[in-house]
Amino acid sequence: MLDVSNGGGESDAILSVRSVAKSFGGVQAVKEVSLDVERGSIFSIIGPNGAGKTSLVNMISGFYKADQGSITFDGTELIGKRPSQIAEQGIARTFQNIALFxxxxxxxxxxxxxxxxxxxxxxxxxxxxxxxxxxxxxxxxxxxxxxxxxxxxxxxxxxxxxxxxxxxxxxxxxxxxxxxPTLLLLDEPMAGMNQEEKEDMVRYVLDVNAEFGTTIVLIEHDMGVVMDISDHIVVLDQGEKIADGTPDVVKADPAVIRAYLGASHLQD
Amino acid sequence: MFYRESGEYKTDYKRDMTLYALPISRFSVGLMVLLFFVAAPLLLGEYQLTLLSLVAIAVVGALGLNILVGYAGQLSIGHAAFMSVGAYTAANLVTKLDMPFLLTLPAGGLMAAAIGLVVGIPSLRIKGIYLAIATLAAQFIIEWIINHSPSISGGVQASIEIDRPTILGWKLDQAVELYMFLVTIAAIAIVCTQNLIRSRIGRAFIAIRDQDIAAEIIGISVFKYKLYAFGISSFYAGVTGVLYTYYLGIASYEQFTLVVSIDYLAMIIIGGLGSILGSVLGAFFITLLPIGIRLFMENVGSLFLEPEALASIISQMRLIVFGSLIIIFLIMEPEGLNRLWINIRNYFRVWPFSY
Known part of the structure; x- marks a missing residue:
């Protein structure tokens, strides 16, 4: 199995996002986000609705063009490439709402x-x-x-x-x-599923990661799933990165608790 | 009873992926070959063979249009213009350079494909009804250009007369010879389209039709494949135009007006969008419809009407029946004759049980 240690994953980052930003009209969907996805890991992006998770993934897969910053995959700059060219690099994704033929x-x-x-x-x-x-x-x-x-x-x-x-x-x-793919982007693969289907899907995600060695970037709202299977988690809120670390670190982060539950919970 | 796939086991993927994998489909293909290549030329008279020749030409055009509209999902109502490009290319090559038929046929197709690629460029930015209007513009522009440049259209009448086609010294001047040739071309076009659709390129066309965003994300360059669709489809149209020109013995822009574009759209709508069998059935249906109407009116209508009244009604009947059929099909069976056939087949597949 892969030994995934937290922090300083830059030595073997398959995907590096550097101060990427995207705005739609006056709305800043993603503000200066940087992150590194370690090769072979399961990397989760979480955050409340409208945090910019899907926008970030859309920029990685080339569907949106980032306003600034850089996204490198295995040393290749992705910004400016068309989605089909990015797919040729070995990046595949699924969609939040199913987009099958x-x-x-x-x-x-x-x-x-x-x-x-x-x-x-x-x-x-x-x-x-x-x-x-x-x-x-x-x-x-x-x-x-x-x-x-x-x-x-x-x-x-x-x-x-x-x-x-x-x-x-x-x-x-x-x-x-x-x-x-060498990098698989999953945008809410378990949304709208019942418990059994969710368990199946988690199993498949883990198997893909273990058997094929595919690096996985996961957006998911089910905290139980995310905390259980992720090697590394990044938390976005209103377009900004507010936390970055292993599940245990993120869970205890006051900024994350504030974003999800509100400030009053911190005083309790 | 007729269409059984149980008991047919394939032991490798290659055999599973052949074009006619079931015995019944091989049998029907054999039957069709026998019917159209042996029985028809032996049993039918000159008039019927001429009609079937027209159907064969229409099959090629309908297949081409179905690749673009039915499979790739790009609406075009300028298809007759591409046919005219093929027609005039061939006619000019014959009269000016004395090129043989076997060269003018692909040349007409390629020229139409080149023009089709240019017309297809707007498809990157516009979709659906807007693209239809752009292709409509192409129809009028191409028609106008051909009509107003004597170097292309050959003078005042905008028509060029040509001789019957000759293949390697064999002149196709009998109706039966021309029929055999045209039906062979139609058969080749059918097989080529089947191959195209079941392979990488055809799948990409369908992907663009169903979900263009997802298609781009999984690595299909949508623009490139839309252009491919326009190019291939126009090639078919160009070949149709060439065949039509040789069939009539004259290249004339009047044979390729907007009405013809609409006729071909009607073929694939009534036949079935995104279906090869549908293209063939639609071509049969629309080509033979006017003749059927005339036969019907002459036999049944003459019981009620005076001969003079009958003659004027027949010419109007076609438009009335044509219009109502399209409406009926769009409401009752949007997937066309092909769906009717599938329903019948599925019924007999499990007959005498209901499922």
Missing amino acids: HGLTVLDNLMLGRHVRMKSGILSSILYWGAAQKEEVEHRKRAEEIIDFLRITDLRRMTTGELAYGLQKRVELGRALALD
Whole structure:
């Protein structure tokens, strides 16, 4: 297992965010946030609603362009790159509200997740002969491995629109995994799930981290889950970073308690 | 009973991913080949073969439009303009450079694809109905340019006459020869489209249609693939235009007006958006509809109407039936003839049980 020590993770940071800011009109969604995600860790971003968590993840995945600062992934600057180029670097993500391709089967959704790993162009696709066919079959193998991993073998031929909410979330995780990412951004993967589905999802997140060695950045509101599985936590409030450390450190931080529960709880 | 997939086990992915994986689908493909390549030319007369030739040409165009509208989700109502680009490219190459048919066919397609790429550029910024208006503008601009440049359109009538196509010395001057050739092209177009849709590129098209933001995030360059869709679709349209020109023996802009664009949209709407079978069924339906109406009116209508009244009604009937059919389909079966077929198939799949 990975030995994750707190503090000074800069030596092996896979993702470094340096004084990144983003404003929408007059609203400063993210203010000068810096953080380092250690390679192979489970890194959680928490905070009350509107704290800027999703905005931060959107900047990492290139969906928003940061106003200032820098985001480096494995030494490569990400700001200014298009989302598709960032995906090619090996960064995959899931969405807060499911964004599957509902017209396609589970299998095709996963194959789409492998898009950047495949090469065939228009002509070879049209002919579907030789290299293109070989490539499709090869990548199908990997997609099937992920289907096995997530235990959705019986759903592979179903279109994703037909699936229950919890399963859709799982397929979306599968689509992200199909990219063989080195960094996986999960935006509230357990939102709206019941206890059992949540436990399953936590298991998958832990397994992905342990088996594939994927670094995971997690946004989640369920504090129980976050405190249990995170190696490192950053707390945002109104766009600012108010705490940064291991679960125990963050839990005891007065600024965090103030943000979540209000100042009066500190006096008790 | 007819469509059984149980008992068919695949032991590797390659065999699972073939185009016609079930015995029943291989059987139906064989049947279709027999029907259209052997039975039709032997049994049908010249007139019927001419009609089927028209259908074959429409199939190519409908497939192309369905790639763009049905699969990639980019609305275009300027498709006839791309056909005219193909048509005039081929006609000019034949008359000025005396190029053989086997060269003018792809040349017309490529030229249309190039123009299609340019027209597709706005699709990066605008979507849906706004893109439709942009393509409508393209329809009028291209029509105007062709009409007003004698070097393209060949003079006052804006039409260029050409000879019947010749393939490696074999002149296709009989209806049956032309039919065989056109139906082969249509078959090739169908298989190519099937391959395109089930592979990497086609999946990316569908991804853009369903969720363009998620598509970009998982690494599909949305702009690039929208342009691909426009390019491929226009290539099909260009080929359609070339075939149509050779079929008529004349390239004329009147064959590629806005009404034709709407006809092709009607084909894929009635046939089924995002469906290959739907494109084919739609092409059959819309091409043969006017003939069906005329036959019906001549046989049934003549019982009630005078011959002169009948003649004027027939020409109006087409528009009335056409309009009402589109409305009926949009309300009753938005997924078109293809969905009707799937419903029938699913019924027989478990017959005699209900599920």
